[in-house]
Amino acid sequence: MRDDEKKHGGARIGAGRKKGSGKFGEPTKVIRVPESKVEPIQNWLERQKRSKQNWAGLLENSGFAVHQPANDSYVSLPLFSHKVVAGFPSPADDYIETTLDLNEKLVRNKEATFLLVVEGDSMQKAGIQDGDILVVDRSIEPTDGKIVIAALDGELTVKRLSVKSTGTWLVPENDNYPPIPVREEADMVIWGVVTATISQF
Amino acid sequence: MRDDEKKHGGARIGAGRKKGSGKFGEPTKVIRVPESKVEPIQNWLERQKRSKQNWAGLLENSGFAVHQPANDSYVSLPLFSHKVVAGFPSPADDYIETTLDLNEKLVRNKEATFLLVVEGDSMQKAGIQDGDILVVDRSIEPTDGKIVIAALDGELTVKRLSVKSTGTWLVPENDNYPPIPVREEADMVIWGVVTATISQF
DNA sequence: CCTTTTGAATACCGTTACAATATTCATATA
DNA sequence: TATATGAATATTGTAACGGTATTCAAAAGG
Numbered sequence: 001m002r003d004d005e006k007k008h009g010g011a012r013i014g015a016g017r018k019k020g021s022g023k024f025g026e027p028t029k030v031i032r033v034p035e036s037k038v039e040p041i042q043n044w045l046e047r048q049k050r051s052k053q054n055w056a057g058l059l060e061n062s063g064f065a066v067h068q069p070a071n072d073s074y075v076s077l078p079l080f081s082h083k084v085v086a087g088f089p090s091p092a093d094d095y096i097e098t099t100l101d102l103n104e105k106l107v108r109n110k111e112a113t114f115l116l117v118v119e120g121d122s123m124q125k126a127g128i129q130d131g132d133i134l135v136v137d138r139s140i141e142p143t144d145g146k147i148v149i150a151a152l153d154g155e156l157t158v159k160r161l162s163v164k165s166t167g168t169w170l171v172p173e174n175d176n177y178p179p180i181p182v183r184e185e186a187d188m189v190i191w192g193v194v195t196a197t198i199s200q201f
Numbered sequence: 202m203r204d205d206e207k208k209h210g211g212a213r214i215g216a217g218r219k220k221g222s223g224k225f226g227e228p229t230k231v232i233r234v235p236e237s238k239v240e241p242i243q244n245w246l247e248r249q250k251r252s253k254q255n256w257a258g259l260l261e262n263s264g265f266a267v268h269q270p271a272n273d274s275y276v277s278l279p280l281f282s283h284k285v286v287a288g289f290p291s292p293a294d295d296y297i298e299t300t301l302d303l304n305e306k307l308v309r310n311k312e313a314t315f316l317l318v319v320e321g322d323s324m325q326k327a328g329i330q331d332g333d334i335l336v337v338d339r340s341i342e343p344t345d346g347k348i349v350i351a352a353l354d355g356e357l358t359v360k361r362l363s364v365k366s367t368g369t370w371l372v373p374e375n376d377n378y379p380p381i382p383v384r385e386e387a388d389m390v391i392w393g394v395v396t397a398t399i400s401q402f
Numbered sequence: 403c404c405t406t407t408t409g410a411a412t413a414c415c416g417t418t419a420c421a422a423t424a425t426t427c428a429t430a431t432a
Numbered sequence: 433t434a435t436a437t438g439a440a441t442a443t444t445g446t447a448a449c450g451g452t453a454t455t456c457a458a459a460a461g462g
Binding site: 024025026027028029030031032033034035036037038041042045106126127128129132146147194195196197198199200201 | 225226227228229230231232233234235236237238239242243246307327328329330333347348395396397398399400401402
């Protein structure tokens with residue numbers, strides 16, 4: 001076969017890169033901006049891309065997602081990410097990452113969830129303050145490291161559960177209080193695992 | 202005088218436009234950005250130049266994309282008071298003090314409320330941790346002592362607002378950070394007042 | 403007939419180039 | 433002395449360019 005006959009391809013329809021296959025997934029434009037703002041803007045663009053993916057993924061996995069609540073209440077509030085907003089604080093534009101219903105976000109298992117008003121400051125370091133509302137899920141397995149509601153001899157406490165080979169402890173997150181040893185599982189009734197805490201100002 | 206002798210000016214040193222006399226006051230660069238982001242970016246640049254916005258102005262043209270809920274039904278969760286529950290509890294029995302809908306509890310003015318994810322630990326003492334979700338109400342007057350979301354020269358921060366005769370300050374609740382003086386209202390745009398913070402574990 | 407290779411076709415992207423303005427200021431003019 | 437002029441230089445939005453990346457179907461090879 002002669003060289004000039006060695007041909008592949010050739011003119012054809014349908015060839016060529018697809019539209020929207022670029023890094024931004026949409027048409028682009030060149031604009032002129034001050035030098036000092038180039039990096040912030042590009043960082044922001046990067047975050048915009050990533051955060052969209054993240055939230056989508058997060059919502060997917062966590063089951064909070066946008067799908068179900070037909071008969072339940074659904075109050076959609078715009079949710080911003082601080083990071084994303086930090087550089088470009090304009091509520092008017094499309095910086096809204098997603099919308100979120102607080103009940104949905106905070107309550108995974110409605111039947112097993114209850115709220116509790118905190119008294120005392122023994123969990124201050126974990127961000128739990130006196131007067132906070134705790135969201136407690138009784139369907140979650142209380143494992144080592146989880147913050148739990150435990151009734152010790154009828155005394156209700158919020159502590160971090162520590163299950164080690166040396167024994168089980170209820171550990172306050174406040175240096176002024178000592179860890180409490182749990183001698184037997186018998187003295188302790190765990191009500192549930194704290195999934196969130198809400199402080200109102 | 203002949204026409205070709207009618208001359209003004211002429212070659213001379215020092216002539217010409219001064220550097221930095223453009224709209225941005227600094228060298229510029231051309232960058233390519235997605236079309237949908239052109240306007241947001243240019244709005245932001247505009248605002249950076251004359252960061253002259255006050256609370257009222259922000260409210261005016263903010264145009265939040267707040268999604269309206271279809272209707273307000275409630276998710277009632279049992280709310281316990283720590284004291285009351287101290288006995289022995291099951292959310293099913295009558296230790297339940299009341300029931301509470303989180304959206305109702307946390308969102309007073311739905312149209313003016315949005316959520317924000319916190320970054321940083323400058324408000325640790327107020328129980329606001331990195332990663333928390335803040336509930337921000339834009340309809341509440343930012344007064345002395347309120348925790349506010351403030352954009353200082355485009356930088357978004359969560360701080361306690363201090364309005365004294367000596368001036369206005371944004372005060373972090375973390376000893377590692379100094380209070381930030383607000384020289385003029387012009388530097389500062391207050392997005393809203395924080396009404397609650399939610400930590401999830 | 404099925405799989406792999408190939409290269410034309412097309413989109414994308416960072417940068418430069420360019421033409422139209424805008425600004426400045428020493429000089430010519432009144 | 434005050435004003436008008438126009439060369440000199442900066443700025444700015446957009447077009448253009450060259451280099452890459454991607455896609456697809458025809459050609460080549462099993």
